[in-house]
Each structure stands twice: as structure tokens, then as C-alpha cells.
Amino acid sequence: MKTLTIAYESELADVARELLPLIQRQPIVCFHGEMGAGKTTLIKVICEQLGVQDAMSSPTFSIVNEYRDAEDAPIYHFDFYRVEKLQEALDIGADEYFYSGDVCLIEWPEMIKELIPESHLEINIKLVGANQREITILSHGG
Structure with missing residues (x-):
């Protein structure tokens, strides 16, 4: 388990860089946090670092969005x-x-916890103070 505290959105790039090697080993990533904690924002930064050129938004109504990384692999x-x-x-x-082996970035995984593979990363984002976020990274079964 690792915990990072950030005060600015610009620091998310550092968090994403730290997550990339972990995502390569465990492509199922579950993001936990209350509404407005920054789950979608962190996912956008991760996707940008993976080379996604598409416009990104939270798939609240469609449930899933597909993007392509720099090597044209699906995310x-x-x-x-x-x-x-x-x-x-x-x-x-x-x-x-x-179970496809492709990167799956999952917001609100608690709604479908029975389907989450045993091997996955868990990212918990917690608001602490006015602008700070505490980001905890846990690896399960990997």
C-alpha cells in the first residue's frame, strides 16, 4: 500500500506516472472516492500518459467508453x-x-464488486482539506 498526498491538479501527472508500471502488471484498476473526489480527472491524466488522443469524459450514461492508446490498444x-x-x-x-487483458479503468466498482477480478489495483481518493487529496494505491492478488 502506498499513500500520496497532492494539493494541486497538476500533481496528478506524477501520480499517473507512478501508476503506469502497476497498470501494466494489473490492468484492472478500481477507483474509489466520493462524488467530485477526482476519479475521472485522474483517469483522464492516466489515459493522456498512455497516449490517448480521443476526447475523454465519464461514461455515466453509456457505462463504458473505449479509447485507444499510442499503440492502438483498447482502454x-x-x-x-x-x-x-x-x-x-x-x-x-x-x-x-x-478478463480481456486490456486496461479497464473502473469508477464506482462497489456497484459491481462481484464481477471485479481478484487481481486488480485499487485507487482510493479522499478529499482532505480544501484542495488536498489523499490517494491510496493497493494491489490485490497481483
């Missing part, structure tokens, strides 16, 4: 905030995405 960005039943995630093939 899947999920947002399960609006999912009320596990079947909704199964209907879009979430389990197939998760």
Missing part, C-alpha cells in the same frame, strides 16, 4: 454509478472486458 473506462442491478453490467459484457 476501457467504466462508470457504474447509475447501475442498480448486477445484471446491467453483465448485459454490457463487463465480465468479458475485465
